[in-house]
Amino acid sequence: MKKIITYTTCLIIVLLTFTLNAQKKEVKGYTIQGDSVVFTFDIRDYKFFTDEYSSERLEFDDLNLKSVAVSGEFNLWSRDKWKMKQVDQFTYQLTKKISDFSDAFSWEFKFVINEKFWAEPTKNASNIAPAKDVKGENLYVYNLKMFSAYPDENGNACFKLRGFENAKKVILSGTFNRWSENQFMMHKTENGWEVTLHLRPGEYEYRFIIDGHWIEDPDNPSKRENEFDEYNSLISIEVPVTFHLNGYLNANKVILAGSFNDWSESDYIMTKVDNGWTFTTDLSGGKHHYKYIIDGNWIVDPDNKIQEYDGEGNINSVLMVK
Numbered sequence: 001m002k003k004i005i006t007y008t009t010c011l012i013i014v015l016l017t018f019t020l021n022a023q024k025k026e027v028k029g030y031t032i033q034g035d036s037v038v039f040t041f042d043i044r045d046y047k048f049f050t051d052e053y054s055s056e057r058l059e060f061d062d063l064n065l066k067s068v069a070v071s072g073e074f075n076l077w078s079r080d081k082w083k084m085k086q087v088d089q090f091t092y093q094l095t096k097k098i099s100d101f102s103d104a105f106s107w108e109f110k111f112v113i114n115e116k117f118w119a120e121p122t123k124n125a126s127n128i129a130p131a132k133d134v135k136g137e138n139l140y141v142y143n144l145k146m147f148s149a150y151p152d153e154n155g156n157a158c159f160k161l162r163g164f165e166n167a168k169k170v171i172l173s174g175t176f177n178r179w180s181e182n183q184f185m186m187h188k189t190e191n192g193w194e195v196t197l198h199l200r201p202g203e204y205e206y207r208f209i210i211d212g213h214w215i216e217d218p219d220n221p222s223k224r225e226n227e228f229d230e231y232n233s234l235i236s237i238e239v240p241v242t243f244h245l246n247g248y249l250n251a252n253k254v255i256l257a258g259s260f261n262d263w264s265e266s267d268y269i270m271t272k273v274d275n276g277w278t279f280t281t282d283l284s285g286g287k288h289h290y291k292y293i294i295d296g297n298w299i300v301d302p303d304n305k306i307q308e309y310d311g312e313g314n315i316n317s318v319l320m321v322k
Contacts, residue, residue, distance in 0.1 A: 028121055029109070029142040037101075039070045041084055041092040041111045041119070049117040058117070065113060068092040072109025072141075074101055079115040110141045149176035151184065155198035157237055159206070162192040162219060167210050172197075174206030174232075181209060201239045201321050202285030205232035238282035241321060243290070246276040246303060251294050256281075258290030258316075265293060289316035 030039045043065070049058050070082040084092035101107070111119040121142060159172050170193040172184040186193040186208075193208075205224060207214050216223055217233035226232050243256050254277040256268040261281075270277040270292075277292075289310060291298050300307055301317035308318050 029111075033095075037096050037098060039082075039084065039094045039096070039109075041068050043090045045121065046119050048120050049113055050120060051116060052112075052118050053116070063113065063117065067114055068119075069112045069115065070094050070109055071112045073107045074109070079112045084111075108141045108143060149184075149197045149199050151195060152198040153196055155196045157199050157235060158194065158196045159186070159217075160189075160192060160194040160219075161186065161208050161210075161217070164192060164210055167193070169211060171209040172206060173209055173214075174204050176204045176206070199235075199237045200285055201237050201283070203234060203236045205234055207232055236284050238284050239321065240280055241283045241319070242278055242280040243270070243301075244276060244278050244303075245270065245292050245301070248276065248294055251277075253295060255293035256290065257293055257298075258288055260288050260290070283319075283321050285321050288319045288321065290319060291316055 028045060029041075030037055043060065046060060049060065049063055050056070051058070067080075068084045068086075069078070069080055070084060071077050071079055075081050082094055082096070084094040086092050110121075113119055161170060164170065165188075170186040170188075171181060172186055172195050173179050173181060176197070176199055177183045184195055184197065186195040205226075207216055214230075216231045220233045220235075222234040223231040224234055245254060248254060249272070254270040254272075255265055256270055256279045257263045257265060260283055261267050268279050268281065270279040289308065291300055293299075300315060304317045304319070306318040306320075307315050310316050
């Protein structure tokens, strides 16, 4: 179901580099093309290669290049699983679907030559992070950032800004894209501006940037004060989640209680089915604690091994919504 609050939002996983300041340094190592990540290794970007075992450094002219592979946290730093294809005299590439990556926010990766040598990237790129080889020598790797939002006409949230017909450019910025000032450009409509994104379940803060001027959403009463003594608008993306308790068919009443309903002992009455009891509710992303109340007796979910203490000595079942 699409979430509409006079703005359009939708979910897409966008991989970007994290820039610590406003300077627009060049991004190296990869680009985003549609729903894919294209890793690119250009020989001309590197002067030295380091043997990961001996820490011996070689200049490119002294290296007989036979293979190039992408090695990172996403493939357990494998030296040979993600091998690249040579596309011209200087360039190697590998294309991976965004779906090949998990929900982790940040990844580090490097290029490995001949399954042995670590290609050292230039420090002038914006997505460079310090790292060490097996001997503790300082080298560098690339950063690949994943954000839980991407433009999609069929997305699950729609952002709309009414008015401002004379504006030249309107940008949607929020926690879903680390407050980027240029990523999500809104489209002009008859009544104002809009953009649709696909978002993972969760709570997000956002603002509109109108020709460089930041404002909260004037049509959204849900907001939170920020560090500038102004307000960020809030949106909560929820998904339907079905809880199922197997058995207990002789029970008269089963209640679902959790952090999502203030542990109410009466609100969520479960429905009896052939093999147990069920209840469906919309939940936002994140961690949720819950229990079942069977004819007045509280129990954890017998089919869920994930449990946590609540700080008051009670053990609860845990559900993660992503």
